Amino acid sequence: MKSHRILEGKICLVTGTNRGIGQSIVERYAEEGAIVFANARKEGSIDEWAQTCSEKYNTTVIPLYFDITDAVACKEAILKIKADYGRIDVLVNNAGMVTYELLPMIDFNQLRTMFDINVIAMIQLVQLASRVMSRQKSGSIINMSSIVGVQGVKGQLGYSATKGAVISLTKSAAKELIEHNIRVNAIAPGMVGTERFTQVFEEKFKDKITNIGIGRLAEPNEIANVCVFLASDLSTYVTGQIIGVDGSTSF
């Protein structure tokens, strides 16, 4: 896809960028000229890739290592971006955890951890970033939900509950923050052919291909492209929306 540098100069933070959709989002943002803070947990794990992205796309991709469930670390990360660039234009809450189990098999400790990662940490980052964005009177926040948060699915009650929470928190945040010209939207991907999911798909869900109208898994880039749109000034009147990117999937 030809780049039009539509995010030139925008300061973006993307969480969960060590692989999959997060990695694609960073690459597309960099390709469009954004300055990207790419979050990962493991110190040093994305240094080389970030450097490559910076050179390839003639911009700056900065690794930012922190655990999104660590409130102090989140605050330090936001303050670092503010100190370095004075603003945050875009926050993409992409980091997440996924489990697959039938209702009787739900492990409640694991469920609490998943809510901490997928919901509580997201609220924390929305809170912190919006405090910076409200001063600049602009910003775009993009939260990663899922088609299972919209439709529900057999065998993923816990995960779908967290992604349903993402939808409601997105709608409420959009209502509260629009007075500061901060837009908040969510993306609800269907089945995406990341390395991680492709393996799960081959093992467990191969027969589910018939559920996907378009007949194939999504490419991570196809999710990232919608993130580009929501981060850009092409979507200045879009807020509080849950955008399905699912190739007409139904469960």
Added chain:
Amino acid sequence: MSVLENYNTVFSSVFNVDVSVLSDDFSSTSVDNWDSITQLSLVTAMEDAFDIMLDPEDILNFKSYAVGKEIVAKYGVTF
């Protein structure tokens, strides 16, 4: 401007009062228009004035002129 003058100016501006009325008794219980919206405005203005970022529990507890000083001091602002 001294730190105290800066602190007082923020209060004076947010509550639209003269600096002379500010005292340790100036609080959410004694001031009519001290609601959650005003409290957020106060905190935001305080953060901008001192270039700090308060934690959520400090935002919640910022309910008086006196307590506010203690909170701001936690972030390295010395009166």
